[in-house]
Amino acid sequence: MSKQEVILCESLETSLGRAIELCPHDKLFVLTDEHTQRLCLPSLKESGLLKDAVEICIGAEDVHKTLETLASVWMALSTQGATRHSLLINLGGGMVTDLGGFAAATFKRGISYINIPTTLLAMVDASVGGKTGINFNGLKNEIGAFAPANSVLIETEFLRTLDTHNFFSGYAEMLKHGLISNTAHWAELLKFDSSSIDYAALKQLVGRSVQVKEDIVEQDPLEHGIRKALNLGHTVGHAFESMALAENRPVLHGYAVAWGIVCELYLSHLKVGFPKEKMRQTIQFIKENYGVFTFDCKKYDQLYAFMTHDKKNTSGTINFTLLKDIGDICINQTADKDTIFEMLDFYRECMGI
Numbered sequence: 001m002s003k004q005e006v007i008l009c010e011s012l013e014t015s016l017g018r019a020i021e022l023c024p025h026d027k028l029f030v031l032t033d034e035h036t037q038r039l040c041l042p043s044l045k046e047s048g049l050l051k052d053a054v055e056i057c058i059g060a061e062d063v064h065k066t067l068e069t070l071a072s073v074w075m076a077l078s079t080q081g082a083t084r085h086s087l088l089i090n091l092g093g094g095m096v097t098d099l100g101g102f103a104a105a106t107f108k109r110g111i112s113y114i115n116i117p118t119t120l121l122a123m124v125d126a127s128v129g130g131k132t133g134i135n136f137n138g139l140k141n142e143i144g145a146f147a148p149a150n151s152v153l154i155e156t157e158f159l160r161t162l163d164t165h166n167f168f169s170g171y172a173e174m175l176k177h178g179l180i181s182n183t184a185h186w187a188e189l190l191k192f193d194s195s196s197i198d199y200a201a202l203k204q205l206v207g208r209s210v211q212v213k214e215d216i217v218e219q220d221p222l223e224h225g226i227r228k229a230l231n232l233g234h235t236v237g238h239a240f241e242s243m244a245l246a247e248n249r250p251v252l253h254g255y256a257v258a259w260g261i262v263c264e265l266y267l268s269h270l271k272v273g274f275p276k277e278k279m280r281q282t283i284q285f286i287k288e289n290y291g292v293f294t295f296d297c298k299k300y301d302q303l304y305a306f307m308t309h310d311k312k313n314t315s316g317t318i319n320f321t322l323l324k325d326i327g328d329i330c331i332n333q334t335a336d337k338d339t340i341f342e343m344l345d346f347y348r349e350c351m352g353i
């Protein structure tokens, strides 16, 4: 898989002009969602680089990361003259870069695309590394492909319009990157002052966080091994997210991951000795900033069933990525049903539900 270019932009206009030049094309398309069309596209159009672009706009949020929305993007490309030599620019959060990336990967068996992430989560995680796809059959990212963008252009100025909930959603993936990298990065993340954001400092943090992901993806682009580190918190987090979708109370991805990290740090402590004090500090940060996903023990079997669909699983065994310590990653860890239920008991006890 070709290594993609990830740029922490000083000038988005300059970086975009160069990225477009690197992708010779016959027609240009720009995919936004209904919010990024209003909030992010106008500043991009001022550059003149998109003057001939065909705009495609889809509904916002994960509830639109569906086959129906994907088909609408395929239809727009097909009816508005896209060819195998056309170029797609995805301007949005992870929903847009996941769905748009998969649309690009599948239209005429694949066209080039550029990601311009506009949420914190997309900047540090979703837009990088080539995981694309949609939710299907009530399951997160059930359909998709590994298809990296040609270029990823990170412009942190877009974060100035991002609401607090979505800021913290992305921050959860940064916390995950801190936990899988080193104690200094983890400690820095726990003490960031989110009440009055220093955007220059945030840009540096974004750079460090996306580098953690880039380094892992470069070692294992197709998730045969160490890339499973990036899935810390997701075995449980995706089950929470799928249950929330099924109960029509959708939660932001990062919140599900944060609550999943509570569970999987407990499992890490129980099975591979993750230090209790670091677990306590991390859980305290999550409790203070992420609220709680509520369910009772009658839901354990359904959560367990969701976990059996996790793409990391092999031969029917639920797979977890755990930590012996910060930065000390244990992939391909398993737990029996009783232990998983004990983990869910711990979550409910420590989150007070």
Ligand SMILES: NC(=O)c1ccc[n+]([C@@H]2O[C@H](COP(=O)([O-])OP(=O)(O)OC[C@H]3O[C@@H](n4cnc5c(N)ncnc54)[C@H](O)[C@@H]3O)[C@@H](O)[C@H]2O)c1
Binding pocket: 033, 034, 035, 036, 039, 040, 060, 061, 062, 065, 092, 093, 094, 095, 096, 098, 118, 119, 120, 121, 122, 125, 126, 127, 128, 129, 130, 131, 132, 140, 141, 158, 159, 160, 161, 162, 163, 166, 169, 170, 173, 253, 254
């Ligand atoms: N492919 C990957 O490696 C990867 C990694 C992490 C998450 N994901 C996926 O990413 C999705 C979550 O991404 P997300 O959190 O970016 O959600 P999102 O794309 O739904 O964006 C969240 C909300 O923020 C709005 N928004 C976007 N940019 C904005 C801006 N600059 N200012 C104001 N509002 C803005 C959007 O319109 C939307 O309403 C999930 O589907 C998750 O599964 C994928």
Ligand SMILES: O=C(O)C(=O)C[C@@H](O)[C@H](O)[C@H](O)COP(=O)(O)O
Binding pocket: 125, 129, 131, 140, 141, 173, 223, 227, 228, 230, 231, 234, 238, 311
């Ligand atoms: O890039 C990866 O690898 C990740 O696991 C990043 C995750 O934060 C992201 O949510 C990803 O979409 C989850 O992958 P999945 O294979 O569990 O769907």
Ligand SMILES: [Zn+2]
Binding pocket: 125, 173, 234, 253, 257
């Ligand atoms: Zn994630």
